[in-house]
Amino acid sequence: MTQLTSYVCCFGDLYPKKHQHIFNQQNIMLGGSSLDEDRKQTLKNAGYILDDDGENISHLNEHFGDLTGMYWVWKNSDAEWPAMAQYRRFWEEPNVMAVVPFNDKTIYMPQPQPWTSVMDQYLQYHGSYGIDRLYEYSLREETKLTHDQVHSLHHVFTMYPYNMLFCHKDLFDKVCTVLFEILFDIYDQQMIQYINETIKTDPYQKRLPAFLTERLLSILYINKKYFFGKDIETKQVDMRWI
Numbered sequence: 001m002t003q004l005t006s007y008v009c010c011f012g013d014l015y016p017k018k019h020q021h022i023f024n025q026q027n028i029m030l031g032g033s034s035l036d037e038d039r040k041q042t043l044k045n046a047g048y049i050l051d052d053d054g055e056n057i058s059h060l061n062e063h064f065g066d067l068t069g070m071y072w073v074w075k076n077s078d079a080e081w082p083a084m085a086q087y088r089r090f091w092e093e094p095n096v097m098a099v100v101p102f103n104d105k106t107i108y109m110p111q112p113q114p115w116t117s118v119m120d121q122y123l124q125y126h127g128s129y130g131i132d133r134l135y136e137y138s139l140r141e142e143t144k145l146t147h148d149q150v151h152s153l154h155h156v157f158t159m160y161p162y163n164m165l166f167c168h169k170d171l172f173d174k175v176c177t178v179l180f181e182i183l184f185d186i187y188d189q190q191m192i193q194y195i196n197e198t199i200k201t202d203p204y205q206k207r208l209p210a211f212l213t214e215r216l217l218s219i220l221y222i223n224k225k226y227f228f229g230k231d232i233e234t235k236q237v238d239m240r241w242i
């Protein structure tokens with residue numbers, strides 16, 4: 001049977017709240033580049049992956065959050081079926097087993113959360129800056145993301161949260177290629193300055209790129225055939241929040 005490799009993102013003293021036995025669970029500690037050598041060795045001895053091993057963006061963890069774990073999996077994992085999870089959010093084993101055998105042309109996503117609209121929800125909790133940068137990016141001639149796709153978030157009423165997904169590694173790589181190309185293009189000195197100024201009064205906004213990605217993934221999923229190929233599908237699999 002095809003086995004899922006679940007990469008469980010952890011941070012600081014936030015360790016996995018369960019160990020899954022059906023999956024090949026790999027715990028990955030984020031922000032590894034900020035840890036001292038003794039702490040790193042302790043974690044490695046306990047079987048943890050550090051997000052600053054291999055090709056990585058661990059130094060961006062302060063702003064990118066769990067995306068530094070996703071990037072590590074993209075660039076370093078050889079798992080056939082990688083899955084992104086978090087220390088308190090897990091894929092439910094029975095729900096995952098219900099979609100076996102996996103389809104290598106399907107992106108498996110967590111259950112959506114309903115909102116008045118994905119755009120309204122983002123603007124309410126995070127302001128307009130991140131969306132404005134997506135609009136700017138979409139107007140460049142060389143980019144695949146379109147203005148209409150960004151604007152469509154006004155008419156999308158469910159969001160696929162937490163930057164969690166699983167799929168075949170070939171498809172996982174395609175998702176990450178598109179996602180990080182956009183993020184790296186808009187994550188510039190201007191955005192860093194904006195974040196640093198904003199967190200003086202609202203520290204919650206520190207992980208702006210990670211919050212924006214939750215909405216950007218909605219665009220990629222809705223337009224999956226445009227971004228990843230005409231035979232690509234998506235399927236919901238319920239996850240559990242502990």
